Amino acid sequence: MQQHFNTAGIPAGCPAHRNVQLFGPEFGSDIEGHYAHLRSLGPSAPVDIAPGVEVELVTSYDASLHILQNPVSFVRDSRRWNALNEGRVPQDSPALPMMGYRPNALFSDGAAHARLRQAVTDSLATVNQLQLVRQTQQSADYLISRFSSDPRGQAELMADYAHPLPLLVFSDLFGCPPEIGDQVIVGISGIFEGTHGADEVLGGALAELIALKRRSPGGDLTTRLMQHSAQLTDEEMLHQLVTLLSGGTAPLAAAIGTSSALYLSDDWQADLPVEDAVVQTLWNYAPIANYAAHYPTHDVELGGRVLRANDPVLISFAAANTDPKLTDHREQFSAKAHLAFGAGPHACPAKDPAFMIAVGAVESLLNRLPDVEMRVTFKELAWVPAPWSRSLVTVPVRFTPRVVTPAAAPTSPTGAPAAQPSAGAAAPRTASSAPRLAAAHAAPQPRGGLFSRFLAWTRGE
Template sequence: MTTPRPEVSPGDSAAVPPPGCPAHGMSPEGVRRLYGAEAEANPRGLYEQLRQQYGAVAPVMLQGDHPAWLVLGHRENLEVMRTPSLYSRDSRRWTQFEQGRVAADSPLHPMLGWQPLCVFADGDEHARLRGAVTDSLGQFNRQGVRRYVTRYTKQLVDGFAATGQADLIRDYAEQLPMLVMTQLLGMPEENGPRLVEATLDLMKGTETALASNEVVTQTLRNLVKRKSERPGRDLASRLIGHGSNLTEEEVVEHLRLILVAANETTVNLIANTLRLLLTDRRFRASLSGGQMTLPDALEQVLWDAPPLSVIPGRWATGDTVLAGHQIKSGDMLLLGLAAGNVDPAIRPDLSDPVHGNRAHLSFSSGPHECPGQDIGRAIADTGIDTLLTLLPGLELAISPAELETQAAWLSERVYSLPVRFSTKPSSGAGHSGALAGSPKSQPLPATAPVPVPVAEPASVSTERLPWWRRLLVRR
């Protein structure tokens, strides 16, 4: 029997009581925190406990005991994502901000503090800012992106290949996306390692998150200043010169958004996919035997272990009801992507494969759907494909039971993947037969050249492939 769902409002002026008093008008046991050792030890278990107690929407606490609603249902997440008239992206609406309850040094500020960004805008202003981002990202040739991925994958593997062992998280997954993104943004290569540490720390919401945010922001300010004087064929220059006439601050903040979001999500996608390939023999056998493509593997991971578990947030524009709960104007809602992807209402049997099904929530939906998802898929797909080619005999160096996960309120992924492999040189052919050679660094072309056709197995439906592979098949 389902526990009755109390009607509570985390946005109520009395929702954040003095220490020791009930929160949300309920007993302390009734409101769970999305931070701290207990929540981070088993976030998926926490989501299911909340689902059992409250249903598709549950009251929770964030760092500093700030109240919010966590949306757990797949349908309810889509409702919030696709109804900006009821659920705004403007964080200035949050009751906690309006009433001055969020401390100046709160780790929530880098992610929730309002900025001149498309993700914090609605309506015409959102269309103006997002148009600049989508147009600028759309000018990149994905084949050029793949060349960068192949180059940096080989560079990273060269750093540890002779030892016959590595940690694929520390030595590879946490490094590759940032190296590629610095090239797309037009940065010097030496910025990569420093930005890797800063962006990873920023997304964890640690005590040093504000300092890490400043490192990233100042690096981008310097970049925008250089590109304003000497533009190139890169994302920074394209945003600066876009017809939407972005201010310098808007350019810096959108570059920060792209850099941080792309890095975090792609690191997690690579890490979680590699974990699946190394721990599930049947899954890897299906990939090696051709019964499943690597894009299929990525989509399965996007369902079962999305790069972001939670997206903050949406703010209610007025009093409303969601899944039987009274949501008050100014309440914050967190999009529970991981929870929504395993909602029993749409996936009663989680063992059923979802190959080729892109109805997951991992890249959001509605007007704020991730505009760079195809670039993220291309980095992960090409990077893993090349890695498996370069490291023959790749296998986990410890038992799967010994693997540890690293969880924060926004994401969850495997902490370390120690592996061993043969030190013999590889044949040079890609794992899927589509990659070869080691391209030198070169500017990305402004428009895509006619691609060379690449044969795909006749049994693979083109609808199950990323757009760039479907293009190759059609050509």
């Protein structure tokens, strides 16, 4: 049973009752209780997003939307950050990689933002949707093949499926050759796991990728971004790639895991499509939970509190989407009115591809393992005790063991075989309609990293 906060009798400013901490086991064990307490304080409240790092967290849907759509009074350039400039932020703080300035669209405003974002949106617009669906399916097939024949008939979907799937898809879309793709995956995974030196690994891999594409352009997103009329420098390319890859993979993994768990839960209505599970995840369990730091250009009054100029104001997408003032009348809103992808000039430029990948990942799981089911109830699942993302720790499942093998595929722009539609891909998106696969002998696992092994598997090696 969740233990909710009781703020009755707590005097304002009492030193025994410091800011709410949005990290650690207590937060992870009662996330909704923390948000409910913060809502009781007004549309925003001060929190510690990391040890020694205070920010103003906005939990109101209306206030969040106002800030996201008001780039005049609220800007994104974190070089304005008072506490950081005054030396009050620990140099080893986990908040710095997430909030520190980078010369990319996420941390830019005005004309600089318009230039960088146009390069991103134009490049993303060239992605072939059919290719993206096929690549998602084949990446899913490969990952499922790694655990589907386990005689125990059990797997843990977060580690075995949800986390690595976006990394495989993005490595292909961005044109990474096997050896660079392996290092990109190591770097991105390490950043979110807190592995020392992971950011250097990722930066080195991306610098190598940029140099490669300068020498030998291809039909991939990295090349398209590089050849855009905005003429991005190598530094801008690197930091834009960091944001696109890291910002797209971890939240997408969270969405895949939660959507799968929701669809497989006992409470899920069997005749509802997979898309509904993804939409419900985006509303109720926003994968990017608390982020999008804004800096007021002047002191701003919000709900009786003064937001001081250049002090960071973060948006709680998770709390805003579940704001009781909104949920009581949610049927009046569009299914896409959630803030999981942000809003305003900095809204996620890849929301449509991200939604397609999440839906495709859950569908592939149901198609390849038609009798897959949860080993625990949805309510028993634990959440990662981190402020930035809303992600399940584990999603344990069971199924009838079987072997999944690759289908022949045409060549993708990166030189790797592009995926073919999985069996039953055109069928209604329900578990009951998914076909079973005939057993076959699995190919031996080659050496190398995850992306190298995936490419070898697609070739039947």
